[in-house]
Amino acid sequence: MLSAKNIDLHYGASQALENVSLEAAKGEITCILGRNGVGKTSLMQAVTGRQGITSGSVEWNGRDISKLSAADRARLGIAYVPQGRQIFSQLTVLENLKTGFAALPRGERKVNDEIFDLFPVLRKMLHRRGGDLSGGQQQQLSIGRALVMKPKLLILDEPTEGIQPSIIKDIHNVISILRQQGEMAIILVEQYFEFARDLGDKYAVMDRGVVTLSGDIKSMDEQAVRKFLTV
Numbered sequence: 001m002l003s004a005k006n007i008d009l010h011y012g013a014s015q016a017l018e019n020v021s022l023e024a025a026k027g028e029i030t031c032i033l034g035r036n037g038v039g040k041t042s043l044m045q046a047v048t049g050r051q052g053i054t055s056g057s058v059e060w061n062g063r064d065i066s067k068l069s070a071a072d073r074a075r076l077g078i079a080y081v082p083q084g085r086q087i088f089s090q091l092t093v094l095e096n097l098k099t100g101f102a103a104l105p106r107g108e109r110k111v112n113d114e115i116f117d118l119f120p121v122l123r124k125m126l127h128r129r130g131g132d133l134s135g136g137q138q139q140q141l142s143i144g145r146a147l148v149m150k151p152k153l154l155i156l157d158e159p160t161e162g163i164q165p166s167i168i169k170d171i172h173n174v175i176s177i178l179r180q181q182g183e184m185a186i187i188l189v190e191q192y193f194e195f196a197r198d199l200g201d202k203y204a205v206m207d208r209g210v211v212t213l214s215g216d217i218k219s220m221d222e223q224a225v226r227k228f229l230t231v
């Protein structure tokens with residue numbers, strides 16, 4: 001479904017990605033692993049259209065979408081849960097969820113109950129301000145906001161970063177349910193190795209702007225991968 005091919009990305013004169021290729025298929029979780037600063041977020045921004053690429057292409061169901069804006073890619077069903085959550089702290093939980101409507105046709109602008117079934121805490125806190133939520137609750141809200149747009153590709157950028165263990169467990173369960181439903185492709189960017197290993201189908205390890213290892217998680221060499229995660 002998603003195929004990024006031979007991506008180069010620069011910030012001014014400095015190169016952040018070099019010849020990076022990545023695929024993500026419906027019903028599967030593709031994990032992107034690697035330390036801080038190796039280019040994981042840059043790759044997600046290239047896929048979602050938040051950052052321009054120097055060369056290569058991003059294809060969605062066989063169509064080259066490299067030139068489309070982030071808003072147009074969102075309308076195609078590409079949803080991004082950003083690193084650091086980026087909740088609107090002055091808006092209520094419900095208002096935050098409704099910002100996901102922008103990517104939907106008018107007739108489909110509804111927050112489905114399924115989102116509250118997945119994250120009961122959001123139902124409980126519907127009229128609280130985003131800024132009043134804990135970090136973990138904000139992460140759940142950020143995922144909920146992405147699900148509002150009924151994505152076909154869901155990208156989660158370090159969803160466990162700085163989150164307490166009980167909520168990490170809840171998020172794990174939700175990702176697992178979404179995978180089982182089989183309706184979307186999921187890209188999970190993580191540094192928490194066990195979390196990614198237990199959920200993922202495919203993996204790619206990044207180091208300094210390139211993909212160093214990739215394949216099926218079932219046949220992954222854990223020791224080799226862990227070397228790219230510890231400092």
Ligand SMILES: Nc1ncnc2c1ncn2[C@@H]1O[C@H](COP(=O)(O)OP(=O)(O)O)[C@@H](O)[C@H]1O
Nearest residue numbers: 011015016034035036037038039040041042043
């Ligand atoms: N907006 C930006 N402008 C300039 N350099 C950036 C920008 N965003 C990221 N970088 C640099 O690009 C490299 C990759 O960063 P990033 O993609 O955020 O890595 P990761 O998500 O793996 O931590 C880093 O050296 C980082 O400092």
Ligand SMILES: [Mg+2]
Nearest residue numbers: 040041042083
């Ligand atoms: Mg990052």
